[in-house]
Amino acid sequence: MRGARSAKWVAGAIVIALAATACGGSDDNSGNSGGSGAGKNGGTFRMGITEPVAIDPYNAQESEGILVTDNLFTGLYEPTADGQVVPALATSKKASSDGKTWTFTIKKGTKFTNGEPVDAQAFIRGWNRVAQKSAASDVAYHMAGIEGFDEIQAGKSKAMSGLSAPDPYTLQVKLSSPDFEFYIKTTHTVFSPVPKAAGDAHNKAYNEAPIGNGPFKMQGKWEHNKSITLVRNDSYGLKKAHLDKVQIDILNANNGVTLEYQGFESGQYDWARMPTPQLPAAKAKYEPQGEWIQEDTNGMNYLLPITDNGPMKNPKARLAVSYAIDRDAIIKGVFQGMMTKSTTILPPVFKDVYQKDLCTSCVKQDKAKAKQLAREGGLKPGTTIELGYNTGSGHEEWIQAVKQQLEDVLGVKVKSTGKPFAELLADQQKPGATGLYRFAWGADYPTPDNYLFPLLDTASINKDSSGKVTGDNRGRYSSKQFDALVAKARSTADQAGRNALYKQAEKKALDDMALIPLWNRTQLRLVNTKKFADIRMDFHENPNLAEISMK
Known part of the structure; x- marks a missing residue:
């Protein structure tokens, strides 16, 4: 699942519950x-x-x-x-x-x-x-x-x-x-x-x-760019929700995270993200009040390279980009130490398949290697690289840091463009897409397959007649060897055997630098625990609306 909100949180390590x-x-x-x-029962959650x-x-x-x-x-x-x-x-x-x-x-x-x-x-x-x-x-x-x-x-x-x-x-x-x-x-x-x-x-x-x-059920219809209102479904066939209503405001994509934070501070919202520069102050204020959530998650952050067109087509060019990024400096300077560096495609919560430091170019910035690989990969000084990201979700600061590092180390020109999330997704899909995109993923369901197949399998490119990509393999990565490993994993009844194949598939994808890992996702949220009980994030890293109750 692509994360517009970067809202990835799981209370503890993921357990792959495969029954006999x-x-x-x-x-x-x-x-x-x-x-x-x-x-x-009762109440409106906003x-x-x-x-x-x-x-x-x-x-x-x-x-x-x-x-x-x-x-x-x-x-x-x-x-x-x-x-x-x-x-x-x-x-x-x-x-x-x-x-x-x-x-x-x-x-x-x-x-x-x-x-x-x-x-x-x-x-x-x-x-x-x-x-x-x-x-x-x-x-x-x-x-x-x-x-x-x-x-x-x-x-x-x-x-x-x-x-x-x-x-x-x-x-x-x-x-x-x-x-x-x-x-x-x-x-x-x-x-x-x-x-x-x-x-x-x-x-x-x-x-x-x-x-x-x-x-829950809809109250009225989706008011585009304005609001969505849910009310309790009293005829629900399983355990019924406690909340009477969930009021969801649709915020301006250019400054949504700021509006959420301001809304929480003013008492307008019961759940909110924070702008990156405000993280230390928000933590100092709300953690002592029990209204601060900080959790490592099943989500991952990457740069998505378009692998079938443009300057990122050559694997060595993609590797050059990875070596040129100083992840430690960005985590310290931009995220105030509240993120951890990623060196894998699969998240650490998949403990049985996690291969720490599998991405050797992610471990430490290496300017000399980056420059050498750029030359070998046809990434010439002065080359323009498009770097797309979604606005309103707090990405501006780290995108600018990556842009500066790539320009300084590789001598390229990085054109960073921020757009609302829906527009960013459309750009990734369009025929002739090129360059790099801010990209994040969290599991739709708890198995490594849900990273490897959607993001990297040839079947997940799913181009239509115009060349538009309608699947989640937006980078257009295609490898027969990788596809065969994923297919073999699916047909393997034994969990240990599946895990071994998942590891091989991940290594193949990183050898090709099909995705460029940046950092694991640590999610930070403000929650109104003064008014509501039982608030936590569900597997999809959204509030567990069906279980929240009034205090």
């Missing part, structure tokens, strides 16, 4: 998730975000949109804050011995807020809606392993052949290749069920006021 059933057994899960049930790309599950993709969609919809499984995978609407799952057929039993009796039943057909309807070629979904690739996905994407079919409902509350999924982690992927909002009222993916009325089955 993934190797051909079954499990029975009668429990469900949701609020603790112990808090007081916060600010920048304009989402989408709040309809067919294309919800970055932290802003996922925040809304995740609270409007409930799927088969969901991740807990610490990265375990627990059942939501799935009461059982069973995988075939070859990892190619999954059978899910769905909880009976739950409904969408318009009264339609949430059954197997609701899931099939939602998944096919996403996969349609006409949907042009940026997140449809999460379904790429389902049999018939290629045909529906090519416009040759209206439905994936791998989806069926043997009875109203049984969903069977046949995959084109083995995937012993498939059920984990269903925690993504793209796998949400939808009612018949959803229509196709470009039903504007539904896009702006989705009818879901989650703990």
